[in-house]
Amino acid sequence: MTPAVSLYVGRTTHARANPRRHRFGYGVFQILIDIDHLAEAGRATALLRRGRFGVFSFAERDHGDRDGAPLRGWVERQLSAGGVAASAARIRLLCFPRVLGFVFNPLSIFFVEDRAGRLEAVIYEVNNTFGQTHAYVVPAAGSGCERQEADKRLYVSPFYRVEGAYRFRITPPAARFSLVITKVVDGASDFTATLSAARQPLTDGTLAKLFFSMPFMTFGVVLAIHWQALLLWLKRAPFGARPPGPKSGMSVGGASPAAS
Numbered sequence: 001m002t003p004a005v006s007l008y009v010g011r012t013t014h015a016r017a018n019p020r021r022h023r024f025g026y027g028v029f030q031i032l033i034d035i036d037h038l039a040e041a042g043r044a045t046a047l048l049r050r051g052r053f054g055v056f057s058f059a060e061r062d063h064g065d066r067d068g069a070p071l072r073g074w075v076e077r078q079l080s081a082g083g084v085a086a087s088a089a090r091i092r093l094l095c096f097p098r099v100l101g102f103v104f105n106p107l108s109i110f111f112v113e114d115r116a117g118r119l120e121a122v123i124y125e126v127n128n129t130f131g132q133t134h135a136y137v138v139p140a141a142g143s144g145c146e147r148q149e150a151d152k153r154l155y156v157s158p159f160y161r162v163e164g165a166y167r168f169r170i171t172p173p174a175a176r177f178s179l180v181i182t183k184v185v186d187g188a189s190d191f192t193a194t195l196s197a198a199r200q201p202l203t204d205g206t207l208a209k210l211f212f213s214m215p216f217m218t219f220g221v222v223l224a225i226h227w228q229a230l231l232l233w234l235k236r237a238p239f240g241a242r243p244p245g246p247k248s249g250m251s252v253g254g255a256s257p258a259a260s
Contacts, residue, residue: 005044007202013025
């Protein structure tokens with residue numbers, strides 16, 4: 001039986017080719033949670049709580065409509081609005097947990113699966129530091145390693161305009177999880193982000209070790225974003241103001257026409 005919540009520990013790297021070459025990486029840990037079994041997930045370990053303050057916690061209000069409502073309804077509305085047919089027998093969410101009550105998820109991923117565990121769709125929920133969010137809804141072929149694409153719709157970095165497309169190469173989480181995102185403009189790649197992680201035992205001991213080895217990780221994600229932006233500014237990377245746009249949005253992607 002698939003657990004209600006699992007733990008993944010790994011590393012992410014970001015590499016920019018334009019407008020200035022720049023590369024960095026850091027360790028991360030995430031939880032993979034079945035959105036229909038949140039109560040069970042909240043009882044999995046004493047250090048991971050649901051909807052209330054703790055060393056680690058998860059709250060529905062950090063995702064979807066941000067109103068604390070069950071996330072299944074939000075996922076099903078995104079699929080319907082995008083015209084993506086899926087049974088959605090199981091929906092799992094990969095995201096950062098809150099650490100001492102704080103979280104920022106640059107990217108959260110919803111895996112939509114049928115009863116056999118075959119991947120039907122992926123929703124890439126992207127957030128920027130200006131309080132905006134966008135859901136890229138992409139149908140999946142259930143082929144193991146998925147190659148997908150979606151036009152960029154959300155302003156994320158002041159050093160990149162809202163143009164081009166994201167190409168995703170994603171292997172759904174099992175013993176391991178991997179993701180490569182390549183941003184392509186006019187057929188050329190200017191940015192690549194990778195995430196590679198392995199499933200670890202979800203125990204109080206493991207969580208305690210992560211807390212002391214990566215203290216305030218979620219706050220550190222925000223700090224790293226601003227620190228790397230400062231380094232790019234010092235490299236005289238062109239800086240662009242954020243264009244006006246809605247607080248939230250949704251768009252539909254498809255299969256990637258080329259390997260990313």
